[in-house]
Amino acid sequence: MLRAGLRISALRDVHLGKYDIIVIGGGVTGLAVAYDLALRGLKPVLLERNDIMSGTSGKYHGLLHSGARYAVNDPEAAYECAVENKIIKEIAGHCVEDTGGYFVLLDEEEYYDDFKRGCKENQIPVKDVDVGEALREEPNLNPNVKAIVEVQDAVLYAYKFAVSLGLAAKMNGADVRIYSEVIGLLREGKHVVGVKVLDKINNRVYDEKAEITIVAAGPWSGKIMNMANIQNVKMVLTAGTMAVVPYRLSKKVINKMRVPSDGDIVVPYGNNSIVGTTAYVIDDPDNYTIPPEDAEFLMEEGSAIFPVIRKIGFSRMYSSIRPLISMNEEIDTRKISRRYEIYDHEELHNVEGLLTVIGGKFTTARAMAETISDVVCKKLGVKKVCKTKETKLPNPIEMLNVEQLRTKGYPESLIKRLLEKKGTIDEELLMNTLYVLIASSLW
């Protein structure tokens, strides 16, 4: 039996490399996995082909789900979200704006009872709200709303959360390498013993070895699995478009109370409001464009919630891809579950040393990391339990290590000037700049 915290590879006959685990993908899932493993005393390295959060995670809708959206159609995902909603608010308070949310009934009145029942069955707290009072709270809401139910939705700031996870991973011994693209898997018979990496900064190719390689590459996971000739994991790549209103329309996250569909949600994200989303199946995550009709569609759906959107307009649009997993050959993208899956390719495909974590939500990334890290620990004989549930993530701004920034070559004057903006009218803008500097000093 291995002592937890002991380097695994040092105990094998063949010296595999500097790391116990390679994590492919620097989205929220990969970062959460690297952090969880490092917190258990293992030594992971995360490889990201571009900057962190350059995939789906950096272009999501911004919603820390309460679970209510999935309460009727996707109860397991709903329950997972409800549990994680509480945990993320607790461990990453500095990344969350605990706005609360309203589900507003505009049409589909028959859905109201199903919605309330679904929330109750999945232990999702809800509260009926007086429409008049809610309209005073949220004066931009459509005055024709028929009923309003309050839920515990919140806003989760993507980059803050990512930098906090990355910092926590690094503080616990993980390495994060950006612009490091996995271009092949290293095999010894049926065992994946590492990866071939293209270092895009220095334009060189090298091998990195480890006991276990984890695919956390979101919509690109199929491409990595193909490198091991694994083709039978049925992913339905579903792109979704979001539109940015350059104005904060509400205090709370607003969801239409109806069977989950396109254009249901408006999230107040800082000073903007994000209207979304659409859903259309694509073939290649590296080659797709936003359909031109999405702008008018989101205008139509968004202004049904906030009529004033028609006057303000959109400042920009962006899109990203859900790596959904289709069980039972389901192809209706709103019917495919938002649950996540862990694939142990040894059991499923006779390929050892390779695991994949896929699906899920931004909201459930911590839970996904916990589940796959449990599998890794079991495989490696490491008896360390997950501690991410109860361990608060570091707040990068509070942990700011000016010395570290200095050694990265940032001029003293720049660091000082940014820090001095605390308490000024532009604090938010410049603290965000600081996040980028902190991230660049970490990886």
Ligand SMILES: Cc1cc2nc3c(=O)[nH]c(=O)nc-3n(C[C@H](O)[C@H](O)[C@H](O)COP(=O)(O)OP(=O)(O)OC[C@H]3O[C@@H](n4cnc5c(N)ncnc54)[C@H](O)[C@@H]3O)c2cc1C
């Ligand atoms: C339109 C839309 C809106 C959404 N809104 C919400 C929401 O409001 N709330 C919520 O909880 N969830 C939301 N989701 C779901 C959530 O965004 C995703 O579940 C989550 O971001 C997936 O994260 P990930 O890390 O698995 O994938 P990604 O963020 O895509 O990360 C994968 C990473 O792998 C990297 N990579 C790919 N190939 C390689 C390679 N060969 N070598 C190295 N690196 C590689 C990519 O560059 C990428 O950075 C939304 C999804 C979509 C599509």
